Amino acid sequence: MHFFNVKKAFKKVGLGIETHQAKQIVQRFDSNFDEELTISDIHDIFKASSESLNQEVDRRTVYSQSTPMSPLSLSKQSLEYVRDVFELILQACCVADKARHTLSKRPQFSIKKAIQVLKQRGSSLLAIKRLASVCETHQLLTGDLIEQVDSADVGLPSSSREESNSL
Amino acid sequence: MVALKKQNQMHDRGKHDELMGELVRSPNLGQELEYLIEIMKQLQSVETQLDKAREKLIMRC
Numbered sequence: 766m767h768f769f770n771v772k773k774a775f776k777k778v779g780l781g782i783e784t785h786q787a788k789q790i791v792q793r794f795d796s797n798f799d800e801e802l803t804i805s806d807i808h809d810i811f812k813a814s815s816e817s818l819n820q821e822v823d824r825r826t827v828y829s830q831s832t833p834m835s836p837l838s839l840s841k842q843s844l845e846y847v848r849d850v851f852e853l854i855l856q857a858c859c860v861a862d863k864a865r866h867t868l869s870k871r872p873q874f875s876i877k878k879a880i881q882v883l884k885q886r887g888s889s890l891l892a893i894k895r896l897a898s899v900c901e902t903h904q905l906l907t908g909d910l911i912e913q914v915d916s917a918d919v920g921l922p923s924s925s926r927e928e929s930n931s932l
Numbered sequence: 933m934v935a936l937k938k939q940n941q942m943h944d945r946g947k948h949d950e951l952m953g954e955l956v957r958s959p960n961l962g963q964e965l966e967y968l969i970e971i972m973k974q975l976q977s978v979e980t981q982l983d984k985a986r987e988k989l990i991m992r993c
Contacts, residue, residue, distance in 0.1 A: 811986055811989060811990070812986065813983055813986040813987045813990055814983050815987060818987060818990050818991075819990075821990065822990055839993075842992065843989070843992055843993055846985065846988055846989040846992050846993075847989060849985040849988070849989070850982065850985045850986055850989055853978060853981050853982035853985050854982060856978045856982075857975060857978045857979055857982060860971060860974050860975045860978055861975055863971050864968065864971045864972065864975060867964070867967060867968050867971060868968070871964060874964065874965070874968060876968075876972070878965060879965055879968050879969045879972060882965055882966075882969060883969065895976065896972055896973075896976055899972070899975055899976045899979050900972060900975070902979070903975065
């Protein structure tokens with residue numbers, strides 16, 4: 766699926782998007798970096814973080830990379846839910862863009878510094894990891910920082926290395 | 933164990949001093965970092981909403 770198909774899919778649920786937005790969406794879910802979405806990438810668009818729910822989706826979705834899928838017919842309500850998902854994907858892309866713009870304006874800025882500030886405010890390692898993972902999804906931070914967060918090398922105080930959610 | 937804890941504390945202190953030094957040298961940096969943190973939190977909040985919307989869709993279909 767090319768970016769123009771993404772545009773079409775969004776239009777189908779009543780969301781007109783620009784070419785650069787469609788390209789951003791492809792970039793986010795394109796697992797093999799060929800600027801196209803495979804069926805498995807499209808599957809990821811709708812994947813929730815709950816493992817049990819995803820197993821249920823896998824159980825119900827039988828697809829093959831080589832066999833084209835038959836057209837789906839969705840109820841009005843289901844289409845609205847798809848629209849909600851698309852709308853939030855779009856929103857996330859816009860916010861990530863804002864972060865990228867802020868980062869490019871000030872070269873001395875980095876997600877790492879922001880994480881250090883959060884750590885000094887007593888954020889837990891788990892909360893910081895979650896934030897870092899969101900930034901990773903949107904390619905806002907580099908691989909080495911993810912490793913540093915994993916090994917708690919962003920200067921996390923020992924007291925905040927316990928599991929807690931608060932930021 | 934105690935030595936490791938002490939080493940961690942010294943490492944934390946070093947990082948803290950380094951950041952504080954930078955914030956003092958560039959007063960706008962603190963404000964702009966604050967803005968960046970806000971955007972990061974906003975992004976996390978949208979992603980949480982997205983996850984809930986996906987769950988709703990999965991439950992529906």
